[in-house]
Amino acid sequence: MADKILKKIYVKVWRQNNPSDKGRFETYEVENISQGSSFLEMIDILNDQLIREGKDPIAFDHDCREGICGMCSMYINGHAHGPDSEITTCQLHMRKFEDGETITVEPWRAGAFPVIKDLIVDRVAFDKIQQAGGYVSVNTGGVPDGNTIPIAQVDAEEAMDAAACIGCGACVATCKNSSAMLFVAAKVSQFAKLPQGKVEAKRRAKAMVAKMDELGFGGCTNTGACELACPKNISISHIARLNREYLKAKFSD
Amino acid sequence: MSNIDSKIPEGPLAEKWSRHKAAIRVVSPANKRKLDIIVVGTGLAGASAAASLGELGYNVKAFCYQDSPRRAHSIAAQGGINAAKNYQNDNDSVYRLFYDTIKGGDYRSREANVHRLAEVSPNIIDQCVAQGVPFAREYGGNLANRSFGGVLVSRTFYARGQTGQQLLLGAYSALNRQIDAGSVEIFARHEMLDVVVIDGKARGIVARDLTNGEVKRFGAHAVVLATGGYGNVFFLSTNAMGCNGSAAWQAYKRGAYFSNPCYVQIHPTCIPVHGSQQSKLTLMSESLRNDGRVWVPKKKEDAERLRKGEISANDIKDEDRDFYLERRYPSYGNLVPRDVASRAAKERCDAGFGVNAEGKAVFLDFKYAIERLGRDTIEKRYGNLFQMYEKITDVNPYENPMQIYPAIHYAMGGTWVDYNLMTSVPGLYSIGEANFSDHGANRLGASALMQGLADGYFILPYTIGDYLAGEIMVPKIDTNAPEFEEAEKNVTGRLEKLYNIKGDQPVDYFHKKLGHIMWEYVGMSRNEEGLKKAIEEIAELKKEFWSNVRIPGEMNNINPELEKAGRLADFIDIGDLMARDALNRNESCGGHFREESVTEDGEAKRNDEIGCYASAWEFQGEDKEPVMHREELVFENVKLTQRSYK
Numbered sequence: 058m059a060d061k062i063l064k065k066i067y068v069k070v071w072r073q074n075n076p077s078d079k080g081r082f083e084t085y086e087v088e089n090i091s092q093g094s095s096f097l098e099m100i101d102i103l104n105d106q107l108i109r110e111g112k113d114p115i116a117f118d119h120d121c122r123e124g125i126c127g128m129c130s131m132y133i134n135g136h137a138h139g140p141d142s143e144i145t146t147c148q149l150h151m152r153k154f155e156d157g158e159t160i161t162v163e164p165w166r167a168g169a170f171p172v173i174k175d176l177i178v179d180r181v182a183f184d185k186i187q188q189a190g191g192y193v194s195v196n197t198g199g200v201p202d203g204n205t206i207p208i209a210q211v212d213a214e215e216a217m218d219a220a221a222c223i224g225c226g227a228c229v230a231t232c233k234n235s236s237a238m239l240f241v242a243a244k245v246s247q248f249a250k251l252p253q254g255k256v257e258a259k260r261r262a263k264a265m266v267a268k269m270d271e272l273g274f275g276g277c278t279n280t281g282a283c284e285l286a287c288p289k290n291i292s293i294s295h296i297a298r299l300n301r302e303y304l305k306a307k308f309s310d
Numbered sequence: 311m312s313n314i315d316s317k318i319p320e321g322p323l324a325e326k327w328s329r330h331k332a333a334i335r336v337v338s339p340a341n342k343r344k345l346d347i348i349v350v351g352t353g354l355a356g357a358s359a360a361a362s363l364g365e366l367g368y369n370v371k372a373f374c375y376q377d378s379p380r381r382a383h384s385i386a387a388q389g390g391i392n393a394a395k396n397y398q399n400d401n402d403s404v405y406r407l408f409y410d411t412i413k414g415g416d417y418r419s420r421e422a423n424v425h426r427l428a429e430v431s432p433n434i435i436d437q438c439v440a441q442g443v444p445f446a447r448e449y450g451g452n453l454a455n456r457s458f459g460g461v462l463v464s465r466t467f468y469a470r471g472q473t474g475q476q477l478l479l480g481a482y483s484a485l486n487r488q489i490d491a492g493s494v495e496i497f498a499r500h501e502m503l504d505v506v507v508i509d510g511k512a513r514g515i516v517a518r519d520l521t522n523g524e525v526k527r528f529g530a531h532a533v534v535l536a537t538g539g540y541g542n543v544f545f546l547s548t549n550a551m552g553c554n555g556s557a558a559w560q561a562y563k564r565g566a567y568f569s570n571p572c573y574v575q576i577h578p579t580c581i582p583v584h585g586s587q588q589s590k591l592t593l594m595s596e597s598l599r600n601d602g603r604v605w606v607p608k609k610k611e612d613a614e615r616l617r618k619g620e621i622s623a624n625d626i627k628d629e630d631r632d633f634y635l636e637r638r639y640p641s642y643g644n645l646v647p648r649d650v651a652s653r654a655a656k657e658r659c660d661a662g663f664g665v666n667a668e669g670k671a672v673f674l675d676f677k678y679a680i681e682r683l684g685r686d687t688i689e690k691r692y693g694n695l696f697q698m699y700e701k702i703t704d705v706n707p708y709e710n711p712m713q714i715y716p717a718i719h720y721a722m723g724g725t726w727v728d729y730n731l732m733t734s735v736p737g738l739y740s741i742g743e744a745n746f747s748d749h750g751a752n753r754l755g756a757s758a759l760m761q762g763l764a765d766g767y768f769i770l771p772y773t774i775g776d777y778l779a780g781e782i783m784v785p786k787i788d789t790n791a792p793e794f795e796e797a798e799k800n801v802t803g804r805l806e807k808l809y810n811i812k813g814d815q816p817v818d819y820f821h822k823k824l825g826h827i828m829w830e831y832v833g834m835s836r837n838e839e840g841l842k843k844a845i846e847e848i849a850e851l852k853k854e855f856w857s858n859v860r861i862p863g864e865m866n867n868i869n870p871e872l873e874k875a876g877r878l879a880d881f882i883d884i885g886d887l888m889a890r891d892a893l894n895r896n897e898s899c900g901g902h903f904r905e906e907s908v909t910e911d912g913e914a915k916r917n918d919e920i921g922c923y924a925s926a927w928e929f930q931g932e933d934k935e936p937v938m939h940r941e942e943l944v945f946e947n948v949k950l951t952q953r954s955y956k
């Protein structure tokens with residue numbers, strides 16, 4: 058099936074040379090883009106054009122281009138990962154756009170995710186939250202046979218639903234409070250569903266939430282925007298579970 | 311003559327590893343605290359190694375080029391991980407996994423390494439379960455298994471279609487625990503650009519902070535490379551955009567031998583290339599071949615009309631469809647191994663039967679399975695893959711057959727290592743896809759994840775101790791040593807040279823050209839003339855690149871084009887070595903198909919008289935011919951037979 062060609066589109070994109078630069082929008086014209094191309098391929102073409110014109114290409118994060126590494130992170134036409142559901146930026150295709158359209162592209166905007174350059178932000182805060190407690194404390198070796206810990210299929214599936222988080226940060230970028238609750242909840246909930254995670258459940262919930270607050274993420278006011286933006290469809294019911302885990306931990310103090 | 315010492319321990323195959331472990335040295339806890347180790351790479355191999363070494367008490371520094379260790383390319387593995395657990399009671403065993411891997415690799419890997427891999431495989435599953443990896447479960451709560459191509463037992467563990475993600479997040483969590491404990495320090499967005507060798511031993515690295523361009527020195531008592539494979543030589547592949555061969559290549563230039571570069575794996579079921587704007591190829595899981603039937607039209611006219619868009623697949627009657635895999639390989643049919651399926655698709659397309667506008671695609675049709683099993687069953691089995699396919703191509707695979715074509719997927723070749731996973735530079739180790747060790751000329755599905763974690767959790771932490779036991783008197787490495795100075799100059803000199811070329815063409819222009827040369831002459835099918843041509847064309851491309859590349863932006867800022875240029879400079883050299891290695895190996899084996907070495911009916915013909923070796927290339931200096939050493943492969947426990955899938 059031959060894909061339609063978009064004769065001309067306008068890409069209005071955030072340019073910021075470094076963290077201390079104020080930044081501004083610039084608009085570029087791109088011609089003859091196949092609708093079968095991915096959004097990032099369109100940006101590649103635009104960058105090729107900019108390089109040939111002697112200009113600085115747009116810096117953006119990406120790696121797997123398959124929707125799993127969580128590296129890509131663009132806020133497109135007012136939506137984290139653009140106008141399609143359950144996908145990452147790298148899975149977005151030009152079919153979603155019209156000829157002549159102006160497409161606005163911004164970085165994730167959140168206090169805890171400072172811009173490094175253009176569309177690249179610093180998400181180290183996410184790693185720090187995981188380092189605070191997103192693990193089961195077992196060393197390599199000396200663990201029992203895998204089948205000595207039976208896990209009901211429904212529990213394993215629910216844990217997997219939560220574990221599917223790719224850590225992209227769309228939830229934070231979308232949330233008006235820049236809250237990282239969905240991200241934290243996904244990890245806490247995964248372990249809450251598994252016997253391996255129970256031993257340290259209290260410590261984990263408290264430590265991860267405390268770290269999240271310390272790093273400047275906002276509080277959760279249950280708007281549910283994060284769930285809609287999540288490319289992996291992680292449900293806000295995990296936030297409810299995090300809250301329960303957290304309260305349990307607090308009450309037992 | 312072989313002047314290579316692979317350090318394979320004495321004794322019967324099944325006892326080598328335990329005897330070796332008993333014989334090697336161990337470092338005391340007090341001394342471990344004084345020893346520094348650098349681990350470059352945080353994929354399955356690197357993250358598991360860094361975490362395990364940190365737990366043991368060493369001071370570890372871990373590096374990755376992404377913004378977080380969790381994003382290493384291992385995250386993208388879909389299908390699963392093998393282990394000889396025999397949970398299904400289908401007579402699986404360590405020996406059977408060993409045998410399948412040796413045979414699958416077309417008898418081009420080391421018996422002792424492969425047996426050890428099979429031996430530790432059950433521990434990997436236990437470890438991952440203990441970390442909270444949500445593997446698929448049976449109703450009774452036990453771990454579930456699925457089967458994978460090329461084997462007769464069910465030994466693959468999985469977490470939906472995201473096994474690599476879940477295993478990596480498990481290793482990442484273990485790594486995070488050590489970061490929190492202070493035993494591992496993480497350097498994300500740092501790219502290693504050189505290895506520092508002092509008095510013949512690896513003593514550190516030079517890395518560039520990608521956020522600000524700063525070039526820094528890091529010293530250590532040992533350096534571990536876990537930097538993944540070099541499949542992106544071909545420009546288009548299923549690898550992530552940043553996957554590269556640069557770390558292995560810098561090591562090569564510092565004296566580490568490079569082994570079997572010509573062995574790369576081509577995966578038969580990828581979404582075909584569309585137009586010329588494509589940047590990356592997407593893999594469709596191998597499991598689809600269980601229920602999909604592969605075909606092209608019997609008549610050339612039909613293929614031509616398909617290419618022009620005048621008819622669609624469903625307009626072609628059953629009797630006009632050529633199910634060429636079933637025709638050529640009646641006993642394995644659509645389930646022949648990856649290399650065989652890939653070559654057969656290329657053969658049909660080259661003969662003019664390709665079905666997309668580019669003439670480079672075949673059909674994978676689920677119509678028959680849907681008729682037999684119902685749409686619901688197919689949806690349960692492959693729903694997420696079908697959805698992914700539709701998002702990318704805008705074609706609904708329940709109603710129209712998928713289009714697929716082979717693509718580069720995995721590098722079996724890599725840095726040469728001995729039984730201890732040490733390269734030919736003392737103190738420099740290589741693990742995971744970056745080394746050459748376990749898969750011979752072809753890797754079986756679900757075995758890369760196994761190897762990465764085996765190396766990182768259960769092999770390297772022991773073998774590196776043997777080396778470090780001899781280093782306990784060595785004080786902290788002084789990064790002011792002249793060797794560090796020289797390495798840093800080497801790195802900045804090269805970056806400046808690239809940056810100052812200020813030519814006309816962006817990096818990708820050259821990368822695409824390299825990809826074409828490689829795919830054409832060093833791809834699925836190779837011959838002497840083509841390989842010689844490739845070497846010439848690569849040399850020309852190299853000149854053109856070094857005189858005409860244009861790198862925009864600034865040296866001291868985040869600069870993806872500068873990063874890409876450095877990686878491409880190395881890919882060009884790796885491409886040259888691949889062609890040389892392929893030229894040298896005048897036989898067909900696994901992923902390496904030489905047109906001069908075929909059976910009467912055109913199938914690959916291995917030649918054990920000349921081919922039972924692993925190559926180990928030694929760098930001789932810039933633009934000098936490298937020297938090839940041979941590690942002779944000795945098979946004491948399996949009988950070499952020709953693979954047949956007829």
Ligand SMILES: Cc1cc2nc3c(=O)[nH]c(=O)nc-3n(C[C@H](O)[C@H](O)[C@H](O)COP(=O)(O)OP(=O)(O)OC[C@H]3O[C@@H](n4cnc5c(N)ncnc54)[C@H](O)[C@@H]3O)c2cc1C
Binds near residue numbers: 356383538742
């Ligand atoms: C789409 C896809 C699906 C797959 N599915 C399966 C499967 O189902 N089962 C299976 O067994 N195998 C599968 N494989 C293969 C398998 O995923 C890989 O072989 C394996 O994950 C490699 O792991 P690794 O740790 O060696 O390297 P990687 O995961 O590639 O990690 C490399 C690391 O090195 C770092 N790095 C690289 N260069 C530098 C540098 N110069 N400086 C600093 N850091 C650097 C990177 O940042 C990264 O952290 C699949 C591969 C692909 C492409």
Ligand code: FES
Binds near residue numbers: 118120125146148
């Ligand atoms: S690039 Fe990996 S998720 Fe988009």
